[in-house]
Amino acid sequence: MAEISGYAIQWGQPAVIAGLFEESFARGAFNQSLLDHPDVVVLWAHDPSRPLARVSNKSLTIRSDSIGLWYSFQPDDKSPLGQEALASVGSGLVNEVSVGFSSIEEEWNDSGRIPKRTITKAFLGEISIVLWGAYGQSTSAELVGRSTAASKAEAAMRRRGISTT
Template sequence: MPQMDVRWQLKELSSSGYFLGYASVFATRDDHNEIVERGAFKKTLQRWQQRASAPAMLWMHDPSRPIGRWRTLAEDEVGLHAEGQLALRTCQGMEAYELLKLGAINGLSIGYRVVGSRYDAVRRARILSDVDLIEISLVTFPANPAARVRAVKEGQSRGAVLHAGIRALHRAACALSSSTRRTHVWYE
C-alpha cells in the first residue's frame, strides 16, 4: 500500500484568505425572478448573532464542501455585506482563494428559506421581505448578478521562495491524498 509522510512547518502564510463582497444586493431582480428588499436579513442576522454563529460558507452550495467562515455579515444600503475568511490549510479553501485572486470566480449566492414575501404585479417579481439565511456560497454564476466578491486581501510574505515551497508541498499532499490510501501531512 502506498504511504507518504510529509513534515513541514508553517510559520507564515503570505495570503490571509480574507475577502469581502455582497452576498445579496437589494432591489435587483435575480434569475429566479425574485427581488430582495432592504430589511429582509434583519431577523435572521439577529438569530445568528444570538447563537454566536454564522451561516455556512460553502463551495457552489455543496453542504459537503465548507471552505471557510463568515466573519462579518451586515445589511447596509446596498445589500447583505459579507466578509469572510477561507480555510487556507484545506485543499478546497486554498483552491477557492487562488481562483478568487485570479478573478476566475467572484460570484456569491445565498441559500435561504422564504419567511415573508409578496408578489409585485407591476414588477412581475416575488419580493422577499424576510428570509432565513442558511448558507452563503462562492459560485461561478450567482442568481443575483450583482452579488459579487469586491475585494480579496493579500498579505505580505517574508520569503517568497519559502511560501512557494510550502504551497507546492501542500498541493502535492492534496493530490497524493486522493491517490494513496495513507497520506500524513504534519503541520508544526
C-alpha cells in the first residue's frame, strides 16, 4: 500500500505569520500532546469533512524525533479522496503540510524587527496536506512505497485522460 510521509514541522525553523511575527516550534513541543491526545488525524486542507487518516485506525503514524514532527499515513486508495491525495502528492502538485494546533506554552522575544514566538508546548489536533503551508518547504509530503493498487488506480486515471505525472 502506498504511503505519504514527511515532516509536518521541523524544530527551530521559522515562519513569518501574516507579516506580524515570526514563529517556530521548540524541539518536542508536541510530545505531551501526543501522549495525552494521541488520536491525531490527517485532513485535506484543514477540512474536517475530508479525513485521510488517523492514529486510532492505525492508518497514521506520528512521532517526534531530533529533526521535527514526522508522520506517515496510508490513504485509502479505494476512496476518491485517497486517490486524489495519492495522485496529487505523487505528482508533486501538492507537497507541503500544515498543522492544526493550539499553543499551550510559548516564549516571546521582542528585540528584533518583528516579534518572535517560540512555541514550547502545544496541543496537536491535525496534520493537513496543503498546497501552501505557513512553514513552506521546511514541511514535506512525499509518496513512498507505491503499491500495485495505487499503480492500477493511476493506470485507470491515465486511461480516462487524468494525468498522474
